[in-house]
Amino acid sequence: MPKIRFLLTDGAELAVEAQSGRTLMETALENSVPGIIAECNGSAACATCHVVLPENIMSALGPISEHENDMLDFAEAPREPGSRLSCQIKVSDALDNVSVRIPAA
C-alpha cells in the first residue's frame, strides 16, 4: 500500500496508507485531511480538491484533461506548476512516499 504524505496548510504532515485504485481525493476524505472539501465528489466540477504535487512526478501521472486544466485556473488557491485536482488522480506506487501539499487560499 503506497504511503501518502499530506502536507497541511499549517505546515503539519499527515502520513496515511492509501489503497491503490482509489483517488487521491477519496484517500484524503477517508483520512479527514483538512482543506479537501470535494463538493462535487470527484466530478471535476468544483475545484475544491486542489493539491500541489512535486513537479518531478507529474509526468508519471499522465496528461491533464482540458477540463481539469481549465478548472485549475479557478481554484481558490492560486495555481502552481504542480497543481492537480486530487479527484482526477488514482493512487498508485508512483505516489508512494510522495508529499501532497494542500495549498493555502
Added chain:
Amino acid sequence: MSEAVKVVDDVAFEDLLANPYPVFKRVRDLGPVVKVEAANIMMVTRFDDIIAIERDPETFSSINPQSLLNTVIGPNLMRKDGDDHARERAAMDPSLRPGVVKRCWADPMRAICDDVISQIEHRGEAELFDELAAPIAARALADILGFDDVDWRTMALWSQSLIDGSGNYSHNPEIARKAREAANGVESAVDRMLPHHRDNPNPSMLSSMLQADPPQTVEQIYANIKVAIGGGLNETRDSILTLILGLLQNPDQLARVRAEPSLWGPAFEEAVRWISPIGMYPRRLTRDMEISGTLVRKGEQVGLCVGAANHDDRRFSDPEKFDIFREEKSHLAFGAGSHFCAGTWVSRALVSQIAVPTVFERLRNLRLKNPDHIRIRGWVFRGPTHMPVVWDA
C-alpha cells in the same frame, strides 16, 4: 435500534411558500429525516447528512424514470447517474467551464447588463425583478445555449412553465398544457438553430452537444437544453436580486464591498447561502438505509433540503443573518456530488463579477423603495418576487 421517520402534520403548504426557514429549523431539530405532510415529502435538512448522502449515489440515486420532470421534459441528465449521466454532463461542460466563461461569455454578458441598465438608468426608479434581473438572466442564458432568435420574455415563460410542469403533482391540466407548449417551443428553437451550430462550431451549449464524442442525439439535446432553461434562469435571476437585497439592507457591508472588489465573490456565496434559489431536490433510495439512525426504506424518495442545510446552526452561526464576513465555510446552494450545478461558474461570473457590481456602479445611491415591504416567496425555488428601487438619476 433505528428510529422511525417522524411526521409533521400541522404545517400548511402556504407556510412553506411564505417562509420555509422556521419550518426547516423545526424539522432539523426534530430529526434527521422528517415527513412533512403539507409537502408530501421526507425532508433531510442537516448539512452533514446531505453531504454524506451526496457521497453515496449508489444508495441515494437520481434515477427516476417515472418522475414528473422526465414526463415533462424527457429523459435528462438530472435523473441519471453513473456513466449515462457523466456522458451527457461532459457534452455541456465545455460551454460552462470557468475559463470558457471568462474567455467567451464575460464580454457578451457585460454587454447585456449594460444594455439592460441603459434602458432604466435615466429614470431613477425601477422594479428590478422584471426590469433588470429577469432580462439579464434570460438573455445571458439564451447566448450561452446558442439561441439567437428567442427574446427574453419567451425564455422566461418557457422556464417558468417547465418548472411549474415538473412540480405539477396535482395534475392541473392548464399547468400541464403550458409545460407542453414550452417544451414544443424549446424543441422548435433547437430545430431552427441546429444547422447553424453544426456548420459553425462555437462555444455555445448546442454546439458543444453536437461536438461531443459521441454527439448527443436530438432527444438528448432537447431534454438537456430544457434542463438548462428550467434550471439556469430563475436561479440566476433570484440570486441577482438576493445579493442586491442583502447589500441594500446592510449598507456597511455594501460600502466594504465597493471599496474592496475582491469581496464580490464571498458576497455572492453568502447571498445564495442566505436565500438559496433552489431549496430542495430529490433522491430515491435503492436499498434500505439509515440516515443518522433513522431508517428509510428502499424505493422511498427523500427531499434534500439544501436551503435548510444552509441555515443549519450546527455549521453557520446566526444563519438567518446576511453576513459576507462570516467564517468561510462551503455551502450547498449549488448542490453536491456528481450533479453539482453545471452552471455554477456562469452564475458566479454573471452575478458577482458583472451584473451586481455594474448595478451599484451605475445606479447611484441605490435604495429600496419600500424597505418594509420586501416580497420573497417559495421553498423549492425561492427568491424576491418584486423589488421596487429608486436611485439618483
